[in-house]
Amino acid sequence: MINLQVRHESGTVLAGSGHGVAWDESLAEIDRSQFPMLAGVCPFADTVFNTWQLPMLVEELDRLPAARGGPWVDAVRALCRTAEEGSHRYVWFVGD
Template identity: 50%
Template sequence: MEWTVGFPDLSATEFPMLWALTPYGDAVFNQRQIPLLLAELERLPAACGGEWVEQDRELCRVVERGTHLYLWFVGD
């Protein structure tokens, strides 16, 4: 199952960071957006979860610890 399968059902107001991700488009998160993304991951419905959630958290931590770093999601 594709990791973004449940994203269209997420509320754009409750999950604006995750809602913006699509399997076909690129998305970039800067250091100021990372805490918002992490907060959304914490309250993500189980149906949308999976191994990718912990991987994403670790990538977020890398961005938080660095300088001038971005988290990029590259679509198809």
């Protein structure tokens, strides 16, 4: 399970989510040409998105087929909004 967080650049966790991202075929086999941000998420390490990348990430979530989604999609959207509310904030996908 990949956990989700918003962290300040100092490392302080500002928000988290009760919904994680299950690493299964729905993300492991995602089309890199259509979903480059989501395809970059690594289940074995941390993946970090900065404020410049968040709009692209949200746009990909909006296009994600329902079969590949789940509660984690809304959780990521909410964390992106939280990250955009202040400076030096990042959305973290925390891998194993």
